[in-house]
Amino acid sequence: MSAGPSPSTSGAATTDVPAAAKVFALVGNPNCGKTTIFNALTGLRQKVGNYPGVTVERKEGTAFGQHGENFRLIDLPGAYSLSARSPDEAVLRDVLLGRRADTPKPDAVICVVDASNPERNLYLATQILELGIPTIIALNMIDVAESRDVVLDAKVLAAKLDAPVIPMQANARVGLIELKMAMTRDDLSASTYRTTIPSELEAALIKHVPALEKWDGETRRSHKWEALYLLGEHDPAHSGLSESERTRYRDARRKLEEGFSGWEETLVATRYDSIHAICKEAITHPHSDQPTLTDRLDSFLLHRFWGWATLLTVMTVLFSLIFSYADMPMGWIESGFEALSGWVRTVMPPGDLRDLITDGVIAGVGGVVIFLPQILILFFFIGLMEDTGYMARIAFIMDRLMSKVGLNGKSFIPLLSSYACAVPGIMAARTIESPKDRLITILVAPLTSCSARLPVYLLMIATLVPSEKVPVLTKVSFMLGLYVLGTLGVFVFAWLFNRFLLRGKSTPMILELPSYKAPTFKAILLHMWERTRIFIRRAGTIILGISILLWFLATYPKHESDDTGTQIEHSFAGRMGKTIEPAIRPLGYNWEMGVSLIASFAAREVFVSAMSVIYNVEDTGDEDLQPLRQRLLAANHHDGRPVFTPLVCLSVMVFYVFAMQCMSTVAVVKRETNSWRWPLFQFVYMTATAYLAALAVYQIGSRLGY
Amino acid sequence: MSCAHQNPPSPCSVSLGELPKGRVARVFRLEGEAVACQRLREMGFCEMAEVKVLTNQGPVVCQVCGSKVGLSKEIADAVYVEPVEPVA
Known part of the structure; x- marks a missing residue:
C-alpha cells in the first residue's frame, strides 16, 4: 500500500511529508478531546478532505516528535466501538485494519481516553489494543476527573493494559511533551492485552470464524478481528464486501447464532467485565452524589420550559446577528468588488474581454463572497455550541419534534444553517448517523428561505407594496409569511419522503x-477557517463557471443595437426566455422574467441583477431598489396591461420559496450523496412544486378577480 | 431481529421510560432492534449495569457508566430495569 499523500486530500504544499514518515492514527470516543490533541500536535499543518466514496471527513496533519522527527497523523472519526454502525465508524475500522486502499495502515495508534469517564472510553480502547498495532493511551481531561475527585493510577493502568498511558490536559498543553516522547520511542510495541472470552463462546467463534479466515486467505483480509467485526456488521452498505462475501458472512452469523445464542451481547458484557476489573484497581471513584456543574446546567437547559426558552433565545440572537450585523461587512465586500470592477474598466479598453471580467468573473465571485460574513457568523456559533457541549442538548430537545416528520434531533442544525445558506447546511448534515435521516435532511434543506432569496423577496415586496402607501408592518408580515411557507415546506416534504419515498425505521435517539x-477559541477559529475554505472552494468555482456561461449566453450572438435590453432580447438567453414563455405565461410571467428565471438558476439573487439588465436600469446595488421598482411598475404588456400586478409579484415570491435555483446546492448535494440521482430528483421536485404553487397563486388569484 | 436477553421476565422489572427522576436501577433486559440494542450495550447499558435517571420528560436523560446519555422515549421504553433503591 502506498504511503504517499492520498489524491483525495487537498492542501498546501507545506503539509507534504516524506513518504517514510511514521503514520500515527488518532482514535477515541466522540467528545474525548481528540480534536484538541490533534490541533495541539499538528498546529496549522493540517489538510482536510474526504475519504473517496463516502462522505466522511478525512483529516490529516504533520506532527513533530520531541526531537523534531516528522510524523504523519491521521485523525480518524470518533466512535464508541469498532463494530461499525455508520459510515464514520466503518472508516475507523477499515483504516485500522488496513482495508482502505487510499489510506496506509497506521504504524501506531494514539488512543484518547476521557479520564472523567474511563469505563465507557476503555471499551473502544481495549478493542484497539487487541488489534496488534502499537498503541499509546492518551488519558485526556485529567483535570475534569480531578475536579470530580476521580483518582486514576496511570502506572497501574499502563501495566494492566500493557501500553504507555500518558495523563493529559490537552487544552492546556499538559502532557503534550510526554506524548511526543512516547511517539518517538523506538520500542513501542503492540499490547498483549486480550479480553478473556468465555471458553464456550470462544469455541463457537473458532468453529465459525476460521472458515471466514480461510476463505479470506487469498485477500489481504486475514485478521481474525476483522472477521469478527464484519460479522457484527448490520448494515451491508458500509461493510465494503461483495455480494458473495456478504452471503458468506450472513451464513456464518446465522450458524454462530444457532451455536451460541446471544454471542454479541456476551462479547460486550465480557469486555465490560474485564474493564470493570481493571478500573477497580486503577481508579477510585468518590461516593458523593453531589450534582456536578453540568447536572445543574442541564436541569435548566433541558427543562421542559426553560430549555425551549433558552433555545429560542439563542436562535433569535443567532438570526439577528446573521441578518443585521452581517450587513456592514457585506456592504464593504460589495463596494470592494464594485471598486475592482471600476478599476478594471479604467485600465482595460472596452470590449468583450473587459465585460467578461467585470460582468462575468468579478460579479460572479462577488456574488458568493458577499455571503461570507453571514456564513462566518453561522460557523462561529455552530463551533461555539459544539465546543461547549450545548449542541448535543439542542439535538436532544429537538428530537421529539423532528421525529414526528421522520427526522431526528441532529437534523435541526443543518436545517437551521440553511436559513443562511443551504451549502453549509447540507455539509452539516454529515453528523447524522442514519443514512435515511441524512438524505431526507439534505433533500429538504434548500426549502428553508436562505439569504440569497432575500434580494428577490425585497424587490418583489417593494413592487407589491410601495412603501409610501402602506405601513412597514405589512412588508414585515409578507416577509414572515414567506419564511413560514418555506418552513412548512420543509416539514411537509420531510414527512412525505419519510412516508412514501424512503421507508424504513428512523434510528431512535441514543x-x-x-x-x-x-470553549477554546483557537479550535473554533480553526473550525471556521476550514469550513469557510471548503465553502469558497466548492461554491466559488461553480458560481464562477456559471457566471461566465451566463455572461456568454446574454452577450452572444451580438446585435447591432447599443441598447442592452435589445441586445439581451436577441441573445441566446433572450431566445431561451422566449422559448419557455408559453410555459411560464400561466404563472403570469413574460419572456423577460423567463430570462431572469434561467439566469437565476445559478443563484437566486441573480434574478435581481438580471431584471436590472433587462429593464435597462443602472445597477445601484441591493440597498436601493427604487429605480428598478419604478421600472417594473411601469412595464406593460403589448396590449397595455401592467406586467407586475400584485398577483404576479406574489406568484414570483412563491416560486422562489420553493424553487431550487442554486447551482452550488446542486453541486454540494451531488458531492454529499455521491450520485447525480438525488440532486436531480431534488431539482425536479422543488421546481415542480415551485411551478405548481406559483400557478395556483396566479390562476386562483385571477379567477377571484385580483 | 430481536435481541431479547435470556433473562426470564421478572415481576419487578419496569421500563426505563417509566422510572421517575432520581431513581437508580439495574439494566435487566433490552428489547427492540438488534442494532439499537448493541449500540446501547456499547454505550454502557449492558445487562446488570447501573443506571440513574436524571430527567424523564418523555425523552430520558440518564447517567450510565460515568457518562450522560439521552434516550428517546421509544428506546427508553425498550430498556427493562429493576429498581435497586426502595421508593422514597
Missing part, C-alpha cells in the same frame, strides 16, 4: 450528552 466546558 445521544451522549458531554460535560459542558469552556
Whole structure:
C-alpha cells in the first residue's frame, strides 16, 4: 500500500511529508478531546478532505516528535466501538485494519481516553489494543476527573493494559511533551492485552470464524478481528464486501447464532467485565452524589420550559446577528468588488474581454463572497455550541419534534444553517448517523428561505407594496409569511419522503450528552477557517463557471443595437426566455422574467441583477431598489396591461420559496450523496412544486378577480 | 431481529421510560432492534449495569457508566430495569 499523500486530500504544499514518515492514527470516543490533541500536535499543518466514496471527513496533519522527527497523523472519526454502525465508524475500522486502499495502515495508534469517564472510553480502547498495532493511551481531561475527585493510577493502568498511558490536559498543553516522547520511542510495541472470552463462546467463534479466515486467505483480509467485526456488521452498505462475501458472512452469523445464542451481547458484557476489573484497581471513584456543574446546567437547559426558552433565545440572537450585523461587512465586500470592477474598466479598453471580467468573473465571485460574513457568523456559533457541549442538548430537545416528520434531533442544525445558506447546511448534515435521516435532511434543506432569496423577496415586496402607501408592518408580515411557507415546506416534504419515498425505521435517539466546558477559541477559529475554505472552494468555482456561461449566453450572438435590453432580447438567453414563455405565461410571467428565471438558476439573487439588465436600469446595488421598482411598475404588456400586478409579484415570491435555483446546492448535494440521482430528483421536485404553487397563486388569484 | 436477553421476565422489572427522576436501577433486559440494542450495550447499558435517571420528560436523560446519555422515549421504553433503591 502506498504511503504517499492520498489524491483525495487537498492542501498546501507545506503539509507534504516524506513518504517514510511514521503514520500515527488518532482514535477515541466522540467528545474525548481528540480534536484538541490533534490541533495541539499538528498546529496549522493540517489538510482536510474526504475519504473517496463516502462522505466522511478525512483529516490529516504533520506532527513533530520531541526531537523534531516528522510524523504523519491521521485523525480518524470518533466512535464508541469498532463494530461499525455508520459510515464514520466503518472508516475507523477499515483504516485500522488496513482495508482502505487510499489510506496506509497506521504504524501506531494514539488512543484518547476521557479520564472523567474511563469505563465507557476503555471499551473502544481495549478493542484497539487487541488489534496488534502499537498503541499509546492518551488519558485526556485529567483535570475534569480531578475536579470530580476521580483518582486514576496511570502506572497501574499502563501495566494492566500493557501500553504507555500518558495523563493529559490537552487544552492546556499538559502532557503534550510526554506524548511526543512516547511517539518517538523506538520500542513501542503492540499490547498483549486480550479480553478473556468465555471458553464456550470462544469455541463457537473458532468453529465459525476460521472458515471466514480461510476463505479470506487469498485477500489481504486475514485478521481474525476483522472477521469478527464484519460479522457484527448490520448494515451491508458500509461493510465494503461483495455480494458473495456478504452471503458468506450472513451464513456464518446465522450458524454462530444457532451455536451460541446471544454471542454479541456476551462479547460486550465480557469486555465490560474485564474493564470493570481493571478500573477497580486503577481508579477510585468518590461516593458523593453531589450534582456536578453540568447536572445543574442541564436541569435548566433541558427543562421542559426553560430549555425551549433558552433555545429560542439563542436562535433569535443567532438570526439577528446573521441578518443585521452581517450587513456592514457585506456592504464593504460589495463596494470592494464594485471598486475592482471600476478599476478594471479604467485600465482595460472596452470590449468583450473587459465585460467578461467585470460582468462575468468579478460579479460572479462577488456574488458568493458577499455571503461570507453571514456564513462566518453561522460557523462561529455552530463551533461555539459544539465546543461547549450545548449542541448535543439542542439535538436532544429537538428530537421529539423532528421525529414526528421522520427526522431526528441532529437534523435541526443543518436545517437551521440553511436559513443562511443551504451549502453549509447540507455539509452539516454529515453528523447524522442514519443514512435515511441524512438524505431526507439534505433533500429538504434548500426549502428553508436562505439569504440569497432575500434580494428577490425585497424587490418583489417593494413592487407589491410601495412603501409610501402602506405601513412597514405589512412588508414585515409578507416577509414572515414567506419564511413560514418555506418552513412548512420543509416539514411537509420531510414527512412525505419519510412516508412514501424512503421507508424504513428512523434510528431512535441514543445521544451522549458531554460535560459542558469552556470553549477554546483557537479550535473554533480553526473550525471556521476550514469550513469557510471548503465553502469558497466548492461554491466559488461553480458560481464562477456559471457566471461566465451566463455572461456568454446574454452577450452572444451580438446585435447591432447599443441598447442592452435589445441586445439581451436577441441573445441566446433572450431566445431561451422566449422559448419557455408559453410555459411560464400561466404563472403570469413574460419572456423577460423567463430570462431572469434561467439566469437565476445559478443563484437566486441573480434574478435581481438580471431584471436590472433587462429593464435597462443602472445597477445601484441591493440597498436601493427604487429605480428598478419604478421600472417594473411601469412595464406593460403589448396590449397595455401592467406586467407586475400584485398577483404576479406574489406568484414570483412563491416560486422562489420553493424553487431550487442554486447551482452550488446542486453541486454540494451531488458531492454529499455521491450520485447525480438525488440532486436531480431534488431539482425536479422543488421546481415542480415551485411551478405548481406559483400557478395556483396566479390562476386562483385571477379567477377571484385580483 | 430481536435481541431479547435470556433473562426470564421478572415481576419487578419496569421500563426505563417509566422510572421517575432520581431513581437508580439495574439494566435487566433490552428489547427492540438488534442494532439499537448493541449500540446501547456499547454505550454502557449492558445487562446488570447501573443506571440513574436524571430527567424523564418523555425523552430520558440518564447517567450510565460515568457518562450522560439521552434516550428517546421509544428506546427508553425498550430498556427493562429493576429498581435497586426502595421508593422514597
